[in-house]
Amino acid sequence: DPKIIQKPKYLVAVTGSEKILICEQYLGHNAMYWYRQSAKKPLEFMFSYSYQKLMDNQTASSRFQPQSSKKNHLDLQITALKPDDSATYFCASSQDYRVEQYFGPGTRLTVL
Amino acid sequence: QEKVQQSPESLIVPEGAMSSLNCTFSNSASQSIWWYQQHPGKGPEALISIFSNGNKKEGRLTVYLNRASLHVSLHIRDSQPSDSAVYLCAVTGGYKVVFGSGTRLLVSP
Numbered sequence: 001d002p003k004i005i006q007k008p009k010y011l012v013a014v015t016g017s018e019k020i021l022i023c024e025q026y027l028g029h030n031a032m033y034w035y036r037q038s039a040k041k042p043l044e045f046m047f048s049y050s051y052q053k054l055m056d057n058q059t060a061s062s063r064f065q066p067q068s069s070k071k072n073h074l075d076l077q078i079t080a081l082k083p084d085d086s087a088t089y090f091c092a093s094s095q096d097y098r099v100e101q102y103f104g105p106g107t108r109l110t111v112l
Numbered sequence: 113q114e115k116v117q118q119s120p121e122s123l124i125v126p127e128g129a130m131s132s133l134n135c136t137f138s139n140s141a142s143q144s145i146w147w148y149q150q151h152p153g154k155g156p157e158a159l160i161s162i163f164s165n166g167n168k169k170e171g172r173l174t175v176y177l178n179r180a181s182l183h184v185s186l187h188i189r190d191s192q193p194s195d196s197a198v199y200l201c202a203v204t205g206g207y208k209v210v211f212g213s214g215t216r217l218l219v220s221p
Binding site: 045090104 | 154200
Protein backbone atom coordinates (compact mmCIF):
# COMPACT_ATOMS: atom_id res chain seq x y z
CA ASP A 1 0.00 0.00 0.00
CA PRO A 2 1.31 3.46 -0.83
CA LYS A 3 2.62 5.21 2.26
CA ILE A 4 2.27 8.74 0.87
CA ILE A 5 -0.73 9.51 -1.28
CA GLN A 6 -0.88 12.53 -3.55
CA LYS A 7 -4.01 13.44 -5.44
CA PRO A 8 -4.56 13.99 -8.26
CA LYS A 9 -1.68 12.48 -10.21
CA TYR A 10 -2.23 14.86 -13.13
CA LEU A 11 -3.93 18.25 -13.09
CA VAL A 12 -4.65 20.69 -15.90
CA ALA A 13 -5.76 24.21 -14.99
CA VAL A 14 -6.40 27.48 -16.76
CA THR A 15 -4.54 30.68 -15.96
CA GLY A 16 -6.11 32.56 -13.08
CA SER A 17 -7.89 29.57 -11.56
CA GLU A 18 -7.34 27.95 -8.16
CA LYS A 19 -6.41 24.36 -7.35
CA ILE A 20 -5.78 22.26 -4.26
CA LEU A 21 -3.18 19.50 -4.23
CA ILE A 22 -3.80 16.75 -1.69
CA CYS A 23 -1.19 14.93 0.39
CA GLU A 24 -1.71 12.25 3.02
CA GLN A 25 1.00 10.20 4.70
CA TYR A 26 0.55 6.93 6.56
CA LEU A 27 4.07 6.59 7.93
CA GLY A 28 3.28 8.10 11.31
CA HIS A 29 5.68 10.96 10.65
CA ASN A 30 5.58 14.27 12.46
CA ALA A 31 6.97 16.50 9.71
CA MET A 32 5.64 17.13 6.21
CA TYR A 33 6.99 19.13 3.31
CA TRP A 34 6.12 20.45 -0.14
CA TYR A 35 8.58 20.69 -3.03
CA ARG A 36 8.29 21.79 -6.65
CA GLN A 37 10.26 20.42 -9.59
CA SER A 38 10.23 21.75 -13.13
CA ALA A 39 12.39 21.34 -16.19
CA LYS A 40 13.84 24.81 -15.57
CA LYS A 41 14.73 24.46 -11.89
CA PRO A 42 15.99 21.75 -9.56
CA LEU A 43 13.85 20.31 -6.79
CA GLU A 44 12.80 23.40 -4.88
CA PHE A 45 11.83 23.43 -1.20
CA MET A 46 8.56 25.27 -0.56
CA PHE A 47 7.25 24.59 2.98
CA SER A 48 7.87 22.44 6.02
CA TYR A 49 5.48 21.62 8.84
CA SER A 50 6.05 19.85 12.12
CA TYR A 51 3.14 18.79 14.33
CA GLN A 52 0.93 20.90 12.04
CA LYS A 53 2.96 24.04 12.65
CA LEU A 54 4.72 25.93 9.87
CA MET A 55 8.49 25.57 10.36
CA ASP A 56 9.90 27.14 7.21
CA ASN A 57 8.49 28.89 4.16
CA GLN A 58 10.71 29.54 1.15
CA THR A 59 7.89 30.47 -1.22
CA ALA A 60 7.96 34.16 -2.05
CA SER A 61 4.38 34.25 -3.25
CA SER A 62 1.31 34.23 -1.01
CA ARG A 63 -0.53 32.45 -3.83
CA PHE A 64 0.79 29.22 -2.35
CA GLN A 65 -0.90 28.30 0.92
CA PRO A 66 -0.38 25.01 2.76
CA GLN A 67 -3.30 23.65 4.74
CA SER A 68 -2.94 21.08 7.51
CA SER A 69 -6.27 19.74 8.78
CA LYS A 70 -4.73 16.68 10.44
CA LYS A 71 -1.23 15.69 11.48
CA ASN A 72 -0.89 13.36 8.49
CA HIS A 73 -2.40 15.76 5.93
CA LEU A 74 -0.73 18.68 4.24
CA ASP A 75 -2.59 20.06 1.26
CA LEU A 76 -1.34 22.86 -0.99
CA GLN A 77 -3.71 25.52 -2.25
CA ILE A 78 -2.54 27.52 -5.25
CA THR A 79 -4.51 30.59 -6.31
CA ALA A 80 -4.34 32.81 -9.39
CA LEU A 81 -2.48 30.11 -11.31
CA LYS A 82 0.14 31.13 -13.86
CA PRO A 83 1.78 29.10 -16.65
CA ASP A 84 5.06 29.38 -14.70
CA ASP A 85 3.44 27.34 -11.91
CA SER A 86 3.50 24.32 -14.23
CA ALA A 87 5.64 21.72 -12.47
CA THR A 88 5.51 18.47 -10.56
CA TYR A 89 4.70 19.09 -6.92
CA PHE A 90 6.06 16.57 -4.44
CA CYS A 91 4.92 16.04 -0.90
CA ALA A 92 7.34 14.45 1.56
CA SER A 93 7.39 13.44 5.20
CA SER A 94 9.91 12.52 7.88
CA GLN A 95 9.99 11.68 11.55
CA ASP A 96 11.86 14.91 12.17
CA TYR A 97 14.28 17.21 10.32
CA ARG A 98 17.34 15.10 11.14
CA VAL A 99 16.33 11.96 9.27
CA GLU A 100 15.51 10.96 5.73
CA GLN A 101 12.46 12.27 3.97
CA TYR A 102 10.05 10.01 2.13
CA PHE A 103 8.58 11.46 -1.04
CA GLY A 104 5.19 10.89 -2.61
CA PRO A 105 4.68 10.14 -6.31
CA GLY A 106 3.98 13.78 -7.15
CA THR A 107 1.19 15.76 -8.79
CA ARG A 108 1.99 17.04 -12.27
CA LEU A 109 0.34 20.42 -12.74
CA THR A 110 -0.02 22.04 -16.15
CA VAL A 111 -1.34 25.59 -16.35
CA LEU A 112 -2.61 26.67 -19.76
CA GLN B 113 20.89 31.46 0.91
CA GLU B 114 22.42 27.99 0.74
CA LYS B 115 23.69 27.02 -2.72
CA VAL B 116 24.28 23.46 -3.80
CA GLN B 117 26.18 22.66 -6.99
CA GLN B 118 26.57 19.20 -8.45
CA SER B 119 29.00 17.86 -11.02
CA PRO B 120 29.13 16.40 -13.51
CA GLU B 121 25.70 17.08 -15.01
CA SER B 122 25.74 13.66 -16.59
CA LEU B 123 27.92 10.61 -16.31
CA ILE B 124 28.15 7.43 -18.35
CA VAL B 125 30.02 4.46 -16.91
CA PRO B 126 30.26 0.81 -17.97
CA GLU B 127 28.66 -1.86 -15.84
CA GLY B 128 30.94 -2.87 -12.98
CA ALA B 129 32.82 0.44 -12.87
CA MET B 130 32.97 2.98 -10.05
CA SER B 131 30.67 5.99 -10.39
CA SER B 132 31.83 9.19 -8.70
CA LEU B 133 29.52 12.14 -8.14
CA ASN B 134 30.41 15.50 -6.60
CA CYS B 135 28.57 18.17 -4.66
CA THR B 136 29.67 21.50 -3.22
CA PHE B 137 27.67 23.60 -0.80
CA SER B 138 28.01 27.13 0.48
CA ASN B 139 27.37 26.96 4.24
CA SER B 140 29.85 25.07 6.43
CA ALA B 141 27.30 25.17 9.28
CA SER B 142 24.87 23.07 7.27
CA GLN B 143 23.67 20.01 9.09
CA SER B 144 23.45 16.68 7.31
CA ILE B 145 24.13 16.14 3.64
CA TRP B 146 21.91 13.59 1.96
CA TRP B 147 22.08 11.82 -1.37
CA TYR B 148 18.79 10.93 -3.06
CA GLN B 149 18.12 8.83 -6.14
CA GLN B 150 15.33 9.76 -8.53
CA HIS B 151 14.01 7.62 -11.35
CA PRO B 152 11.94 9.20 -14.16
CA GLY B 153 8.39 10.01 -13.08
CA LYS B 154 9.07 9.10 -9.44
CA GLY B 155 9.77 10.97 -6.24
CA PRO B 156 13.33 10.99 -4.86
CA GLU B 157 14.43 8.20 -2.53
CA ALA B 158 17.02 8.69 0.18
CA LEU B 159 20.20 6.66 -0.21
CA ILE B 160 22.73 7.75 2.37
CA SER B 161 23.58 10.70 4.59
CA ILE B 162 26.63 12.10 6.33
CA PHE B 163 27.08 14.67 9.06
CA SER B 164 30.67 14.48 10.26
CA ASN B 165 33.87 14.97 8.30
CA GLY B 166 35.22 11.76 6.90
CA ASN B 167 33.58 8.91 5.11
CA LYS B 168 30.63 6.58 5.53
CA LYS B 169 30.05 3.30 3.75
CA GLU B 170 26.79 1.47 3.19
CA GLY B 171 26.86 -1.50 0.84
CA ARG B 172 28.15 -0.35 -2.55
CA LEU B 173 27.85 3.31 -1.56
CA THR B 174 30.57 5.43 0.02
CA VAL B 175 30.18 9.11 0.82
CA TYR B 176 33.00 11.51 1.71
CA LEU B 177 32.52 14.85 3.43
CA ASN B 178 35.03 17.66 3.81
CA ARG B 179 33.40 20.63 5.53
CA ALA B 180 36.52 22.78 5.19
CA SER B 181 36.32 22.57 1.41
CA LEU B 182 32.49 22.45 1.43
CA HIS B 183 32.62 19.29 -0.64
CA VAL B 184 30.86 15.97 -0.50
CA SER B 185 31.14 13.07 -2.93
CA LEU B 186 29.24 9.87 -3.55
CA HIS B 187 30.92 6.79 -4.97
CA ILE B 188 29.00 3.78 -6.24
CA ARG B 189 31.12 0.66 -6.47
CA ASP B 190 30.33 -2.02 -9.07
CA SER B 191 27.74 0.15 -10.82
CA GLN B 192 24.74 -1.69 -12.26
CA PRO B 193 22.31 -0.72 -15.03
CA SER B 194 19.63 -0.47 -12.32
CA ASP B 195 21.68 2.37 -10.77
CA SER B 196 20.85 4.52 -13.80
CA ALA B 197 18.95 7.50 -12.41
CA VAL B 198 19.36 11.11 -11.36
CA TYR B 199 21.27 11.59 -8.12
CA LEU B 200 20.44 14.60 -5.98
CA CYS B 201 22.62 16.11 -3.29
CA ALA B 202 20.58 17.69 -0.47
CA VAL B 203 21.85 19.95 2.30
CA THR B 204 19.73 20.31 5.40
CA GLY B 205 19.47 23.28 7.72
CA GLY B 206 16.76 22.73 10.29
CA TYR B 207 13.45 22.12 8.54
CA LYS B 208 14.71 23.50 5.24
CA VAL B 209 16.38 21.36 2.59
CA VAL B 210 18.24 22.68 -0.45
CA PHE B 211 18.74 20.33 -3.37
CA GLY B 212 21.29 20.48 -6.14
CA SER B 213 20.27 20.18 -9.77
CA GLY B 214 21.39 16.57 -9.94
CA THR B 215 23.76 14.27 -11.81
CA ARG B 216 22.22 11.99 -14.42
CA LEU B 217 23.97 8.62 -14.23
CA LEU B 218 23.75 6.08 -17.02
CA VAL B 219 25.33 2.67 -16.49
CA SER B 220 25.79 0.90 -19.79
CA PRO B 221 25.52 -2.93 -19.85
